[in-house]
Amino acid sequence: MFGTPQSRVTCLKLSGKFIPKLDGLFIVSTFETGSVKREFELSVIPNNQIISYLKYLIHLIKSERSHTIMAKLTQDMKEMILTQQCFHATVSTEGVPNNAPKRSTRVFDDETLIFSEGTGGTTYKNILDGSKVSVAVVNREILDGFRFLGTPEVLTSGDIYEKSAEMSLKAGMPKPKAVILIHIDEIHSLKPGPMAGKRIA
Numbered sequence: 416m417f418g419t420p421q422s423r424v425t426c427l428k429l430s431g432k433f434i435p436k437l438d439g440l441f442i443v444s445t446f447e448t449g450s451v452k453r454e455f456e457l458s459v460i461p462n463n464q465i466i467s468y469l470k471y472l473i474h475l476i477k478s479e480r481s482h483t484i485m486a487k488l489t490q491d492m493k494e495m496i497l498t499q500q501c502f503h504a505t506v507s508t509e510g511v512p513n514n515a516p517k518r519s520t521r522v523f524d525d526e527t528l529i530f531s532e533g534t535g536g537t538t539y540k541n542i543l544d545g546s547k548v549s550v551a552v553v554n555r556e557i558l559d560g561f562r563f564l565g566t567p568e569v570l571t572s573g574d575i576y577e578k579s580a581e582m583s584l585k586a587g588m589p590k591p592k593a594v595i596l597i598h599i600d601e602i603h604s605l606k607p608g609p610m611a612g613k614r615i616a
Contacts, residue, residue, distance in 0.1 A: 486599045486616045487525045495552050504549040505541035513537045526599050531579050531591035542567045548597050560605030565597035
């Protein structure tokens with residue numbers, strides 16, 4: 416009746432060894448997510464607790480899956496960021512939202528956006544106070560768009576800052592007060608229809 420079942424949920428693998436006991440099951444379980452492998456052992460699970468244990472395993476799988484969705488930029492996203500205006504939303508410590516266009520927004524790498532902070536205004540203050548950043552970009556001609564939710568990193572010196580400052584000066588802009596990296600945590604679709612607002616990466 417009991418063997419070594421395996422089931423897959425997208426990138427997850429769950430395997431367990433079930434050894435029958437008179438008063439329950441002795442269980443050794445392992446589940447893997449990419450390079451992450453977790454193994455735990457429970458001595459005896461009474462028969463009347465087996466269902467609760469299995470529900471707990473399902474909860475672990477869903478939790479692990481939510482932390483392993485890769486928020487990486489696709490080529491379509493990169494091209495839209497390059498050609499369309501990006502708007503950055505932040506929030507103050509009092510909960511007041513702010514939204515501002517940042518024309519210097521560009522792709523830093525597959526998981527990071529970057530922009531030069533030239534004014535040092537509300538967006539910058541909110542970031543210094545700990546706000547996350549939500550960057551929205553849309554292309555009205557094709558009715559598509561994306562929202563990137565990320566954690567900002569403020570740079571006021573170093574190679575990345577100096578290279579960005581040089582770009583600003585060449586474009587006739589003043590030297591930025593800071594350069595902000597936005598490490599992308601989530602990506603949402605802004606395409607009209609059933610996927611509008613849904614997380615896609």
